[in-house]
Amino acid sequence: QTERVEAATSSDIDPNKTLIVYLSRTNNTKAIAEMIQKTVGGKLVAVELQTPYPENYQATVAQVAKENETGFMPLLKTKIDSIQKYDVVFIGFPTWGMQLPPPMKSFLKQYNLTGKTIIPFNSNGGYGIGSTFETVKQLCPDSRVLEGYSTRGGLERDGQLLMIKEEKAKQTETEIENWLQKLKII
Numbered sequence: 001q002t003e004r005v006e007a008a009t010s011s012d013i014d015p016n017k018t019l020i021v022y023l024s025r026t027n028n029t030k031a032i033a034e035m036i037q038k039t040v041g042g043k044l045v046a047v048e049l050q051t052p053y054p055e056n057y058q059a060t061v062a063q064v065a066k067e068n069e070t071g072f073m074p075l076l077k078t079k080i081d082s083i084q085k086y087d088v089v090f091i092g093f094p095t096w097g098m099q100l101p102p103p104m105k106s107f108l109k110q111y112n113l114t115g116k117t118i119i120p121f122n123s124n125g126g127y128g129i130g131s132t133f134e135t136v137k138q139l140c141p142d143s144r145v146l147e148g149y150s151t152r153g154g155l156e157r158d159g160q161l162l163m164i165k166e167e168k169a170k171q172t173e174t175e176i177e178n179w180l181q182k183l184k185i186i
């Protein structure tokens, strides 16, 4: 009987009601987003800005530092139609200045995620998630925020762009499957 209950509660997320939204500059977080979609299904959406960040890495770092300081939230070009139809929202982002990137703060502020299940994921340059997952929780006080996934991506500062490829991609895929199983998503 126990078994039947477990089978009924696990893996019943509906791909039609699943949104995977991510921010990615050098495609590491995008690679994770695509792996999640391959495993779970759902609608994949890249967050784009009305005014994109500079191509130049140092200029971007400086701009983000300023935005983090002032709490500035950039306007998004990306629009989600009918957010209300999604029950589960995966939210992916790199670590920027050890914080949640400003565009993701914009996203979480802009959309009403009340009652939804939020699942964060992250790539970073090796310094970890910083305050990112904590900020997601703070900005989604009326959502169920599940345990996030994080892995090392690139380090643009040192010329490392897309690093989630080849062996690292295979390893990441396995980790993502284990994580989603643990969360009873698959």
Ligand SMILES: Cc1cc2nc3c(=O)[nH]c(=O)nc-3n(C[C@H](O)[C@H](O)[C@H](O)COP(=O)(O)O)c2cc1C
Binding pocket: 023, 024, 025, 026, 027, 028, 029, 030, 057, 060, 061, 064, 093, 094, 095, 096, 097, 098, 099, 123, 124, 125, 126, 127, 128, 152, 153, 154, 155, 156, 161, 162
């Ligand atoms: C503006 C900026 C700030 C960053 N700050 C950090 C940081 O504080 N800690 C860290 O580990 N990596 C940092 N990184 C590196 C990224 O988190 C890392 O390269 C990540 O994998 C990039 O993801 P993406 O390829 O999806 O853009 C920063 C990168 C940029 C562009």
